[in-house]
Amino acid sequence: MVFRHGAFSYDSLDGYVTRVTGFVRAGLAEDAAVLVILPSNRLDAVRDELGPDGRKVGFLDMGEAGRNPARLIPLWRDLVDRNAGRPCRGVGEPVHEDRGAPAIAECHQHEALLNTAFTATDWRLLCPYAAAQPEPVLSRARANHPWWAGEPNPGYDDGDTLAQPLPEPFGPTTFVRFDLDSVTGVRENAAGKARRFGLDADAVERFTLAVHEVMVNSVDHGGGGGMARLWTEGDDLVCEVRDEGVITDPLVGRRRPTLAQPRGRGMWMVNQLCDLVQVRSSAAFGTVVRLRVAKTGTRDA
Incomplete structure (x- = not known):
């Protein structure tokens, strides 16, 4: 058996808990390693329902x-x-009620990429x-899962x-072109905007470092530079970087780098x-x- 990536829909907490704990206990019965990653209330x-059996399970x-x-x-x-x-089993609920539209789009992206990441790996993952x-959310979920409600999909x-x-x-934005000589200026502009937006010092540092790293990637792999723009959406500060390169590895940034790896740590x-990263690439x-x-203490993007 290869990777069995399945999902199911639920309409009550009792039904949810019954389905998830049944899947977990079936794994424990075969001495599987089990990891459960769920929103805190359902976690x-x-x-609680697993009781003592929960001591054998990882929870995040x-x-x-x-x-x-x-x-x-x-x-x-x-x-x-x-x-x-x-044997290994996982339960993951990336799409939940605290996600906004951009994060849900990336959850769908994640679900699709799971099938690429584990195409030849023998384990089971269940997604409520x-x-x-x-x-539209459920339709995309069905498209991303080879198994649905316990049956081939x-x-x-x-x-x-x-x-x-x-x-x-939403609203107008302005692109700024950058190359190796102007990366520092664009980075400092992003830092200033982050401070004015009200991000705390840690968030400013994280945002600025991420913006710098993506621009350097564009210089190295995107034809010597690119274009950047900044805007705000609710409690989010957003930076977009565009270049002429094409990513051929759909899992870029989603593999843990090794100590012996000389390059390729940037997107990781x-x-x-960042709280959310969206990557799209094509020849078009x-x-x-x-x-x-x-901003600190806000809901998911």
Whole structure:
């Protein structure tokens, strides 16, 4: 058996807990390593229902571990790699009620990329989806999962999600062109905007470092430079960097770098620094990287 990536929809907490704990206990019965990553309220309900069996299970809060959905594949990879030769099961609910539209889009991207990341890996992952989610969300969920409600899913679609363009921001924005000589000036402008927006010192530093790293990537891999623009959306500060390069690795930034790895840490670092990172790339429009950092204490992007 290869990677079995399945999902189900739920309309009550009781039904949710029954389905999830049944899946977990079936794994424990075969001595599987089990990791559960859920929103905190449902995480507690599942842990309470498992009782003593929960001591054999790893638990993570989706609001922390998966705030940026690009951080999730490395967590699942760690589970599988640490337990080589042993059955593995996971439960993950990346799409939940505290996500805004940009984060939900990236959750869908994550779900699609799971099928690429683990195409030849033997383990099982179950993803709950609230039946109350809008139909477009559920439709995309069905397209991303080869298994649905315990059955092979005829609606599964393994299309290229990296080539789907991002929506334009509300309101006008201005692009600034940059090259190696002007990266520092654009970075300082981003830092000033972050401070004026009200980000705390830690968030300013994270945002500025991420912006710098993405621009340097554009200089190195995107034809010597690119274009950047900044704007705000609610409690988020957003920076977008565009260049003429094309990303050929859909999992860029989603593999934990090794100590022996000479290069390729940039996008990994960006994913750890930002609350949300969106990457799109195709020959039609080049590469677009959109970074978001939220004010302290705000909801997900």
